[in-house]
Amino acid sequence: MTALVRSLRAAALVGCVLVPAAACGGASGGSEAADTPPPSSRTPAPPADKGPACEGTPTAKGLHVLRGGSQALPGGAGPVLYKEGGSDGTHRTATLTNGTGTGTAQAGTTSWPVRPGQTLAVGGKAFAVSQICTYRVVLTPKDETAVTQSPVPNAVDPGWPSLTDGRLRLRWHVPNTERHGAISAILHDVAADPDRADIVITSRAGGGAGYEDARVGDTLEFAGRLWKLTVIDTGDGNPSMANRNSGYVDLQLIGPSS
Structure with a gap:
């Protein structure tokens, strides 16, 4: 498809x-x-994911960007789309892009390859990539002034x-x-x-x-x-x-x- x-x-x-x-x-x-x-x-089906299912801090509080969907970020820094992800069998990575809010990427988007523990800057706002899973990426605002609770x-x-x-x-x-x-x-x-x-x-x-x-x-x-x-x-x-x-x-x- x-x-x-x-x-x-x-x-x-x-x-x-x-x-x-x-x-x-x-x-x-x-x-x-x-x-x-x-x-x-x-x-044809893509290869099965090598795992692990998640990497990072499992108890991290932050904004959940779900796979294939967009999530608005505080301060007008979003939305961000979790476009794709993968694993080498030990570590997980993900690719985030500018999102439209409807689960599709904007034309002329910026892509951010991320890994757990990395700092991501979007629209002048800094976020810690606290966790990457097959089904979500957790972004924790670094300024601690925005919403940091799980859904x-x-x-x-x-x-x-x-x-x-x-x-x-x-x-x-x-x-x-x-x-x-x-x-x-x-x-x-x-x-x-x-x-x-x-x-x-x-x-x-x-x-x-x-x-x-x-x-x-x-x-x-x-x-x-x-x-x-x-x-x-x-x-x-x-x-x-x-x-x-x-x-x-x-x-x-x-x-x-x-």
Whole structure:
């Protein structure tokens, strides 16, 4: 799948959460399927991440920039997008860019390759790169005057998403949108050989995410919580609302994202 296709789909999803939930898939735990055509053919799977999943200070307080999503920084220094990351099996690195707030990079962006412990200067503001994970980068303001608390569970609708035995199931192309429509999760694509999934989180408040080619065992973060991807069912390739065999993923709640 090309970067252009992904960008267009992400933009469409952002529009989705800015309208009432009923127009875009219903309230929490329910949701009707988006009127979206089947996805284009997938590109070959990237190599599995070598790990570790995280490097840095696990208890660091700061702003969480989620993978594939933008996060506004204090003092007008953002938003910043977590574009890509990797590991050599011992250490993690990430590439941050100027973000638009919709999970896509601006034209003529500046890229910042970062590693844990590095100081990053954005818009005249200095941030410590406190932690890099497969699913987030934690930036701690150096001046100690800005917000330095970890995200809290979704403040608009604390009960979202509804869980069954601590599990959230996302069906292919069926948005799960909290009742005020401020944040939404969708299984955007599934593929096999190996089984993998694209999961997109959109949010009016920023801090969305785009987890591409996620595999069973991967950790995701959204709504102020951590989730483990435990099941990928690729289904029969038809993402229709009426098709109960369209494919799904299960996300098991791990706990707060601190």
